[in-house]
Amino acid sequence: MAADLTQSSPRAGASQAHQFQMGLLFAIGSALAFGSSGPFAKSLMEAGWSPTAAVTARLAGGALAMAVFASFVRPGWLVEARAHARTVVLYGLVPIAGAQLFYYNAVAHLSVGVALLLEYTAPILVVGWLWATTR
Numbered sequence: 288m289a290a291d292l293t294q295s296s297p298r299a300g301a302s303q304a305h306q307f308q309m310g311l312l313f314a315i316g317s318a319l320a321f322g323s324s325g326p327f328a329k330s331l332m333e334a335g336w337s338p339t340a341a342v343t344a345r346l347a348g349g350a351l352a353m354a355v356f357a358s359f360v361r362p363g364w365l366v367e368a369r370a371h372a373r374t375v376v377l378y379g380l381v382p383i384a385g386a387q388l389f390y391y392n393a394v395a396h397l398s399v400g401v402a403l404l405l406e407y408t409a410p411i412l413v414v415g416w417l418w419a420t421t422r
Contacts, residue, residue: 325399328391338391346384 324345331341357364368375393402405412 325390325394325403328394329399332391332395338388338395341391342384342387345387346379350379 328338328341328345331344332338336344390402390406393405397405
């Protein structure tokens with residue numbers, strides 16, 4: 288039995304290392320995509336796009352990229368998505384599109400740096416507001 292564990296251990300270690308590398312690659316890709324979102328949106332808005340059009344373009348591009356990725360990783364994903372269509376649509380509209388719309392509207396009126404500062408300090412601002420108004 289100990290020999291079986293020893294033989295499978297190098298493969299398990301290699302698999303874990305591969306999973307870690309893939310996770311790190313996805314995290315870096317996600318950070319790059321998120322970090323480029325504000326300047327990209329600001330450029331679109333300076334070219335005449337509305338914040339709503341920029342959000343729509345970003346969500347459509349993201350949905351297309353995820354659909355292609357999901358088709359390779361999990362070919363039956365569309366059946367599941369159709370079964371939970373209401374949840375998928377509500378999740379796409381309220382938290383994802385809503386957050387992006389508010390952020391892009393902020394970017395339309397402020398610099399990207401100030402908009403990001405407000406976004407990241409929002410939890411502190413909300414707690415401060417509640418403390419100041421309710422004591």
